[in-house]
Amino acid sequence: xxxxxxxxxxxxxxxxxxxxxRGAERSHLSLPAASTRIKNLEEQIGVKLLSRTxxxxxxxxxxxxxxxxxxxxxxxxxxLTGDLQEYSKGVKxxxxxxxxxxxxxxxxxxxLRTYLVNYPDVNIxxxxxxxxxxxxxLQEGTVDIGIVAGNVRTDGLQAMPxxxxxxxxxxxLSHPLAQAQKxxxxxxxxxxxxxxxxxxxxxxxxxxxxxxLQRPMRWRIQVSNFETAxxxxxxxxxxxxxxxxxxxxxxxxxxxxxxxxxxxxxxxxLQICVADLQALPLFARKLVDLLxxxxxxxxx
Numbered sequence: 365x366x367x368x369x370x371x372x373x374x375x376x377x378x379x380x381x382x383x384x385x386r387g388a389e390r391s392h393l394s395l396p397a398a399s400t401r402i403k404n405l406e407e408q409i410g411v412k413l414l415s416r417t418x419x420x421x422x423x424x425x426x427x428x429x430x431x432x433x434x435x436x437x438x439x440x441x442x443x444l445t446g447d448l449q450e451y452s453k454g455v456k457x458x459x460x461x462x463x464x465x466x467x468x469x470x471x472x473x474x475x476l477r478t479y480l481v482n483y484p485d486v487n488i489x490x491x492x493x494x495x496x497x498x499x500x501x502l503q504e505g506t507v508d509i510g511i512v513a514g515n516v517r518t519d520g521l522q523a524m525p526x527x528x529x530x531x532x533x534x535x536x537l538s539h540p541l542a543q544a545q546k547x548x549x550x551x552x553x554x555x556x557x558x559x560x561x562x563x564x565x566x567x568x569x570x571x572x573x574x575x576x577l578q579r580p581m582r583w584r585i586q587v588s589n590f591e592t593a594x595x596x597x598x599x600x601x602x603x604x605x606x607x608x609x610x611x612x613x614x615x616x617x618x619x620x621x622x623x624x625x626x627x628x629x630x631x632x633x634l635q636i637c638v639a640d641l642q643a644l645p646l647f648a649r650k651l652v653d654l655l656x657x658x659x660x661x662x663x664x
Contacts, residue, residue, distance in 0.1 A: 369441070371405050372434040374398055375413070379431045380506060382420040435505035442645050457483075457647045461490040462498040463511035465566040466529040466607040467634060469590060472511070475658050479651050486647050494565045502639050508648050509655075513632040522641050524652075526634040526659040530608035533623040534615075536600035542621040549605075549627045550577050556584035556602035558593045570605055573629065594618050634659075 370391070378387030378398075388398035406413050413427035423431060442457070463472060468490070476488060493501070495512035502510050502521055512518065513529050533552055535542045541552065553574060559581070560567045567586075574581045584602040587593050594614040597604050611622045624630070636655050638644060644652070 365408065367437075368401075369438070371401050372437060374401055375405065375427075376431060376434050376438065378402070378414070378421060379423055379427070382422065384414075384416075384421055432505075439505060439643060445645070456485045457487070457645055459486060459488050459509065459648045459651055460507045461488060461509045461511075461651075462493045462501055462507050463490065464495055464498075464513045464529070464634070465492060465560070465564055465569075466513070466609070467511040467527070468492050468565075470607055470609040471527055471634075471658070475651075475654050479654050483647055483650070488651075492563075492565045494568050499637065502637055505639060508638065508644055509652060510637040511634055511655075512637055513634050515632075518635065518637055521637045521639055524636045524656055524659075526636045526655060529632045529634050531605050531625060531630045531632075532608045532611050533603060533625055534594065534597050534606050534611045535603045535621045535623060536598055537619050537621055538600055539603060539621070541603065541623060544623050546624045546626050549573055549625055549630070550579065552603055552605070553577070553579045553581060556582045558596040558602040558604045559583045559586045560590075560593065561586055561588055566605070566607075573627075590614065594620060 374387060374391045374393065377390040378384055381387045381390065384398060384402070385395055388395050391398065393401070402414065409426065409430075411426040412424050413430060414421045415424055445457070461472075472490070476490075480486070480488070495516040498507070498510040498512050499516055499518055499521065501507040511526060512523075533541065533547055539555075541547055541555070544551075559570070562568075571581060582602075585596055587596065590606060590610045591614060593604050593606070594611075595618065596602060598618045598620055605625070608622070611620065614620060615622055636652060636659070638652060641649060641652060
């Protein structure tokens with residue numbers, strides 16, 4: 365039985381997109397060519413790999429098995445390519461990173477700047493996700509490195525300590541909560557919030573925390589970045605829950621009051637997670653090394 369690498373990449377793209385059309389686009393193939401390749405692959409194996417519905421495509425049992433092995437094969441090929449390139453002058457590669465809001469906005473930029481100077485031909489695809497989604501992506505093999513927070517379970521993954529993530533309440537100086545030494549998150553739900561966009565990890569996290577209290581959040585305005593949020597908070601349009609490092613940085617130039625949250629979930633240890641460190645290309649392992657070095661001594 366012969367497997368073509370183009371077919372394996374195409375199949376993984378289709379599975380990840382749940383769409384034959386979008387999978388073909390990611391593989392830079394026409395839809396008829398992609399359909400023919402999948403049909404030939406199914407005939408070669410002797411089983412159906414995809415179930416086609418009006419909503420797209422889903423994997424059959426054999427399709428799930430093929431996807432698992434295809435990801436491993438492609439990852440090993442990427443590792444081989446990356447390791448061999450270490451012996452040449454130019455290392456080319458691609459590292460996929462998922463992280464939570466705090467890591468994305470506060471901790472990773474400096475590390476990535478150092479890394480990209482040393483590896484100018486390596487591209488990084490970095491996206492913001494909730495910790496549970498990051499763990500699932502690592503377990504499924506769709507991402508190389510993840511930065512997760514809180515008590516999320518990391519079964520089957522290799523996890524290394526990174527940083528400490530504290531969430532705090534930011535208010536205007538004249539806000540009723542500005543004089544509090546500490547507050548419970550439940551107390552803040554009496555007031556209007558300045559929030560991040562719905563696609564952000566911190567939005568999902570806060571929405572879940574409020575849901576556990578069976579309370580709604582009063583989103584007054586949703587903005588695209590923390591600086592704009594802080595300016596709205598300074599103007600007393602609403603309050604906001606922000607990473608402590610972000611709040612402290614903006615409090616240097618804005619009239620903000622930072623109030624610690626009493627809730628246990630407000631203090632979370634970040635972890636660097638990978639599925640298998642030794643299975644990553646050498647250039648990806650170098651990024652992990654930089655992250656680990658950046659975190660040493662930071663967990664106070």
